Amino acid sequence: MRILVTNDDGIHSPGLWALEEIAKALSDDVWVVAPETDQSGASHSLTVNDPLRLRQVGERHYAVRGTPTDCVIMGMRQILDSDPDLILSGINRGHNLADDVTYSGTVAGAMEGTILGVRSIAFSQSYSHAQGTEPPYETSIAHGPGLVRRILEMDLPADVLININVPDVAPDAVAGVKVTTQGRRDQALLNVEERHDGRGNPYYWIGFQRRKFAYVEGTDLEAVRDGFISVTPLRLDLTALRVLDDMKSALNSQ
Template sequence: MNIILTNDDGYFAPGIQALYKALKDKCNVTILAPDRERSATSHWISIREPMVIKEQDKNIYSCSGTPADCTTLAVKGPLDLNPDLIISGINNGPNLGTDIIYSGTAAAARQAALMSLPAVAVSMASLRGPYNYEAAAQFIAANTDIFVRKADPDHFLNINIPNLDKEYDVQITTPARRYYNDTIHTYTAPDKGVYCFVQGALHDVVPEANSDWAAVQQGMISISSIYIHPLNHDNNVYQKVEFTKP
């Protein structure tokens, strides 16, 4: 099996290195990941500038592009990798619920699914380290065959793993609805530019028994199957609206 590892934390990040170590003796594994941190880049793709691939070590490559770019280059680029599975992570911290809209980790897996490849996004379900990447990597390595065998072209898997050194229970979940309490702090510089800094606060979460957030709060591995196609969930509010014509 040919497995490509990518992420949004950079090819040097401890999470992706732990995955590489856990997988390298059971399959053909290659890292193709950003050359710097690309967190919260969402599904940004590079269409107006070149992307540079550099070999950092045997089977380890950096890319100047985004996580989604790395997936595209893994499939269609010059390295002749022919992936059977793309794994994005292990991310430094959680990607729960609506976080996956912003997540570069999720975007790399989504891009693979859009290209009809089995794909998994993996995150540590904690905001505090030190992270037990090795235990999380062993869980992923033990289940690669399932990820490929049960894959379908319309979904990728979003997995959040508790930062615990024990056997985990696994729950199949749905993404939680999260509300973001960000604030903007500004500074007016001598050059008259107004510099804006986003500062995040703790997120509010809609409590749902089967959500990914609820599962990790109970110390379980959360696995959500994410549909890649935009979908209108029974929102018919505009069907009877008469729009004004200019």
């Protein structure tokens, strides 16, 4: 089995090394193609107005000066001589839950692989974000290979990618695995902070606020909070089927 590994935290991210360990537990044909620099929040963006620079950093290891989407395309269309059987994206430094998936370059790497016809899985490791703390990647490494094997045994639709979020606990403290729906936070977490440079000119940082919100049963948010590994199947088709018939009645030409 040929595996292509990518991420959005960059070619030197410890999470990428951790995901490569998971991949090597599954196969000896593992290729790494990741962004040259941190692309967190890049979502499913594609570089079309600038050239892509490719740099080989080791055997079967390549850095692309671009987004996770660029990396998957470069891996499949330029670097590999045949398509991979599996694409793994991550392990993201921090979870990608609920609304996060719309911003996430990690999820976008798996999304692009799915568009190109390859079974794709996004991995994220939750952690506290407290100063001086690091994500417990060892938890993902311990549980990842077995979980991926079980997913690969399933007959999933071609337009489905898998979003895995691992809780911020030690490997032996994981409560289990839960298949979940994508949650929704009930308050906007993004805010803009104004600062000033040495000359008094303003500049701005977009950041996340820490707020409490309701945990809905069966969602990825609830599962990770309770110490479970969350496995969420996501679809490429974003059509809002619940309103489709009403809109047809209201807008279709008679």
